[in-house]
Amino acid sequence: xxxxxxxxxxxxxxAAIVLxxxxxxxxxxxxxxxxxxxDLKETLLSAxxxxxxxxxxxxxxxxxxxxxxxxxxxxxxxxxxxxxxxxQEMLLVRCKKEADTAKVREAMQERIEAERNTFxxxxxxxxxxxxxxxxxxRGRLCLYVCDKNSDKMREAFLKAVQ
Amino acid sequence: MVFSSITFLLYFxxxxxxxYFAVPSVKGRNLVLLAASLFFYAWGEPVYVILMVxxxxxxxxxxxxxxxxxxxxxxxxxxxxxxxxxNLAGLFFFKYADFxxxxxxxAAGSELKKLELSLPIGIxxxxxxxxxxxxxxxxxxxxxxxxxxSFALYITMFPQLIAGPIVKYNEIAERLQKRRITRAAFxxxxxxxxxxLSKKVLLANTLGQVFTLVSQQPASERTFLLVWLGAFxxxxxxxxxxxxxxxxxxxxxxxxxxxxxxxxRHPYLASSVTEFWRRWHISLSSWFRDYVYIPLGGNxxxxxxxxxxxxxxxxxTGLWHGASLNFLLxxxxxxxxxxxxxxxxxxxxxxxxxxxxLLTALIVIFGWMLxxxxxxxxxxxxxxxxxxxxxxxxxxxxxxYLLKSNIITLIIAxxxxxxxxYGLYRRVREKWAPxxxxxxxxxxxxxxxxLVYQSYNPFLYFxx
Numbered sequence: 001x002x003x004x005x006x007x008x009x010x011x012x013x014x015a016a017i018v019l020x021x022x023x024x025x026x027x028x029x030x031x032x033x034x035x036x037x038x039d040l041k042e043t044l045l046s047a048x049x050x051x052x053x054x055x056x057x058x059x060x061x062x063x064x065x066x067x068x069x070x071x072x073x074x075x076x077x078x079x080x081x082x083x084x085x086x087x088q089e090m091l092l093v094r095c096k097k098e099a100d101t102a103k104v105r106e107a108m109q110e111r112i113e114a115e116r117n118t119f120x121x122x123x124x125x126x127x128x129x130x131x132x133x134x135x136x137x138r139g140r141l142c143l144y145v146c147d148k149n150s151d152k153m154r155e156a157f158l159k160a161v162q
Numbered sequence: 163m164v165f166s167s168i169t170f171l172l173y174f175x176x177x178x179x180x181x182y183f184a185v186p187s188v189k190g191r192n193l194v195l196l197a198a199s200l201f202f203y204a205w206g207e208p209v210y211v212i213l214m215v216x217x218x219x220x221x222x223x224x225x226x227x228x229x230x231x232x233x234x235x236x237x238x239x240x241x242x243x244x245x246x247x248x249n250l251a252g253l254f255f256f257k258y259a260d261f262x263x264x265x266x267x268x269a270a271g272s273e274l275k276k277l278e279l280s281l282p283i284g285i286x287x288x289x290x291x292x293x294x295x296x297x298x299x300x301x302x303x304x305x306x307x308x309x310x311x312s313f314a315l316y317i318t319m320f321p322q323l324i325a326g327p328i329v330k331y332n333e334i335a336e337r338l339q340k341r342r343i344t345r346a347a348f349x350x351x352x353x354x355x356x357x358x359l360s361k362k363v364l365l366a367n368t369l370g371q372v373f374t375l376v377s378q379q380p381a382s383e384r385t386f387l388l389v390w391l392g393a394f395x396x397x398x399x400x401x402x403x404x405x406x407x408x409x410x411x412x413x414x415x416x417x418x419x420x421x422x423x424x425x426x427r428h429p430y431l432a433s434s435v436t437e438f439w440r441r442w443h444i445s446l447s448s449w450f451r452d453y454v455y456i457p458l459g460g461n462x463x464x465x466x467x468x469x470x471x472x473x474x475x476x477x478x479t480g481l482w483h484g485a486s487l488n489f490l491l492x493x494x495x496x497x498x499x500x501x502x503x504x505x506x507x508x509x510x511x512x513x514x515x516x517x518x519x520l521l522t523a524l525i526v527i528f529g530w531m532l533x534x535x536x537x538x539x540x541x542x543x544x545x546x547x548x549x550x551x552x553x554x555x556x557x558x559x560x561x562x563y564l565l566k567s568n569i570i571t572l573i574i575a576x577x578x579x580x581x582x583x584y585g586l587y588r589r590v591r592e593k594w595a596p597x598x599x600x601x602x603x604x605x606x607x608x609x610x611x612x613l614v615y616q617s618y619n620p621f622l623y624f625x626x
Contacts, residue, residue: 004231011227012244015220019248022216023255026209026279120378121560124371131374159208 032161033139037075037094040141040160044092047149047156053086054079066091066107072100074140087115087126087133090153091144101137108135108144115146163205164324165355165410166362168613174202175414178320182418188340192315195418199318203283210282213252218314220248221292222307225299229306242300246293253289256282261485284324286482288317290449295331297453304332312338321414325407327425327445330452334420341419351416353598356606357584358409363609365578366403368571369395372564377534381543385558389547391565396534397527398575401430404443423448430579433518434511435499435525446482450475465505472504473497483533488541492532499525 045051057078059070070076079090089111093104112133119126133146134154138161145153163170178198185191204211228241260276267274295316298304307313316338322329376384376392408425415422425445432438439447451460458471473494480493503511511518528545535541547553565572577583591598 004227005236008224008227008231008241011220011224012241012248015216015224015248018216018220019251022213023252027277029209116378120380121375121383124375127374127378128371162209 029162031139031141033094033141035141035160037077037092040157041077041092043156043160044090044143044145044153047153050088050147050149051079053082054088054090055082056080057091062091066104066111068093068104068107072096073104085123085126087119087123087129087146088148089115089133089144089146091142093142095140095142098140101140101142104142105135105137108142111144112146163202165407165414166359166609166613168610169205171359171610171613174198179417189311191419192311192338195320196311196315196318199315199320199323202320203318203323210285213256213282213285214288214318217249217252217288217292218310218317221245221296221317222310222313224248225296226306226308229299238300242296245296245300249289249293249296253285256285258481258485287326287328288323290328290446291317291331293453294328294449298331304335307331307335307338309338319420321411321418321420322422325404325411326443327408327411327422328449329422329445330449333423337420343417343419347416347419351413351418353413353602354416355410355413356602356609358406358411358413359609360605361402361406361409361578363406363612364605365571365575366399366401366406367612368568369575370399370403372568373399373534375564377540377544379560381540381547381552383554383560384544384547385555385561386547386550386553387557387565388561389544389553391561391568392544393527393531393548394572395568397430397530398572398579400530400533401426401579402575428580430523430526431519431581432522432526433515434522435496435503438522438526439496439500446479450479454478469501469505472500476500486536488532488536488538492529495529495532 057065057080059076061080062068062070062076062078065078065080068076073093074096075092075094077090077092081088091108091111095101095104112130112135115130115133116127119130129146129148129150132148132150133144134150135142135144136154136157137143138158141157141161143153143157147153163174165171178194181194181198182191185194200211203214224241224245228238228245256279259279263274263276266272295304295307295313299306307316316329316331316334319329372395373392376388376395379388405426412422412424423445425443427441427444429438429441432441455471455475458474459467460471461468463471476493476497477490478493479496480489480491483489483492528548531541531545531548535544543552574583587598587601590601
């Protein structure tokens with residue numbers, strides 16, 4: 001084989017290997033779910049989450065809105081709107097074990113549906129927020145956000161648990 | 163980062179422009195632009211920027227080696243096939259793997275786990291750009307780029323990185339080496355950018371809210387007027403969203419000394435589906451024409467083969483838009499109409515101009531519903547209601563309220579989707595330039611104010 005052709009074949013093999021390694025690395029990317037809960041909470045709240053019309057939710061509120069008991073989880077942070085005419089909300093939960101995240105994720109998704117049904121047909125602004133709402137799970141951490149800056153908060157969350 | 167965001171408008175763009183113009187040489191400016199583009203991409207994709215760098219380095223090196231081997235290289239086609247597959251592998255894995263898992267699960271009743279990876283932003287756009295370079299160098303239509311910075315800039319250039327237009331390498335190769343930015347061209351770029359921003363923020367976002375509201379209304383409460391109002395709103399939303407973004411990209415190109423191809427030419431004025439696709443997302447259609455349709459034989463083959471070619475190209479076009487069955491169906495839907503037009507309605511358009519316009523508009527509007535609904539049951543109900551089946555009446559209070567609240571936006575959208583409004587603006591600019599400047603400033607201020615106060619700022623083509 002001539003020299004340029006050989007170099008090309010080697011480059012092709014190298015390119016295939018690099019791409020495969022990257023894909024495997026993405027698939028096996030470890031999740032840092034042991035990140036300090038307080039730091040994570042602060043990171044999220046500083047990622048453009050406007051708390052002007054928000055208040056911290058109690059354990060009772062968590063049960064009422066999500067059907068979850070605070071004691072079942074390692075740490076919980078809930079922010080709810082001051083009035084029930086608003087859809088803005090944030091819930092961050094660290095489960096004791098990864099298997100518990102399925103229940104929390106389901107509760108968060110049900111919350112999105114419930115909010116959709118509540119504001120459907122009259123709350124244009126609220127529906128716009130709900131359209132941006134997401135429930136994200138990484139390791140033992142679960143996050144639900146309904147906010148105009150949901151994208152930024154998701155980014156901040158994913159970055160923090162990398 | 164999207165163009166219609168405060169971060170981009172108030173921080174990223176001014177800083178980039180200052181740094182860009184502070185450097186006198188083209189090489190230096192290329193470097194600044196490359197750094198800014200990588201930063202722009204890494205802002206939302208800190209991990210996937212690595213994938214883009216792999217794509218840049220891999221394509222640069224392999225195409226260069228293929229070029230150096232020249233005609234002596236045996237099995238050139240095999241090397242080209244490897245490069246094409248290598249480029250498509252990344253795209254396929256990140257965009258279509260879960261779609262494939264879904265199909266297998268449905269067909270075999272298995273429970274294979276989805277990868278649930280986030281889609282690298284703009285991967286479809288930059289992969290197609292890289293492929294155009296690879297194929298054009300192979301075909302010897304363009305010279306191989308020896309400068310890594312210039313090649314990397316071609317792939318990453320932030321104005322068209324995440325939503326096109328898809329720029330073929332030979333369209334900007336010359337300007338990567340040599341470009342001159344005049345004050346007039348810069349002004350033209352600013353004007354185009356402001357128009358694009360206004361289309362996106364004032365029209366697309368506003369009408370997007372109408373469609374969101376209508377589509378989320380319980381089906382049993384939707385009236386005939388309401389579903390059509392929703393369909394019209396979405397039709398305009400998607401046009402102003404995407405063409406607005408293309409305008410912003412083209413405008414930024416002008417400001418930086420580049421000329422990107424036009425992506426839209428008033429598509430809603432088309433009087434046939436064929437014409438619509440000559441006016442809508444032109445850079446994608448021409449990409450598929452040059453690299454898939456013509457190599458398959460185009461229309462210079464038997465009738466059966468031609469029909470087959472159209473089905474393949476439009477199936478791929480549909481899938482390019484998203485890894486979902488509704489996009490595939492949307493592609494086949496257009497293949498169907500193009501085949502009908504080509505083989506059954508030849509000459510019909512010339513004989514029945516107005517009817518052809520109306521028919522095209524209806525086909526396009528129904529097509530957008532297919533594009534918009536990923537849930538087939540919801541689509542069937544909505545499309546049925548558009549045909550008058552199972553609606554909650556004809557007008558309805560809510561429909562009237564929505565219509566009254568948005569009638570001005572809809573009229574402006576109608577006028578702006580043709581050439582009338584821009585024609586008027588041009589006349590004003592020719593007669594008294596300061597008035598045009600005032601209009602531009604007003605549009606910019608209003609758009610930024612909307613951005614500050616609006617919570618609804620989606621970008622439909624972002625996910626592609």
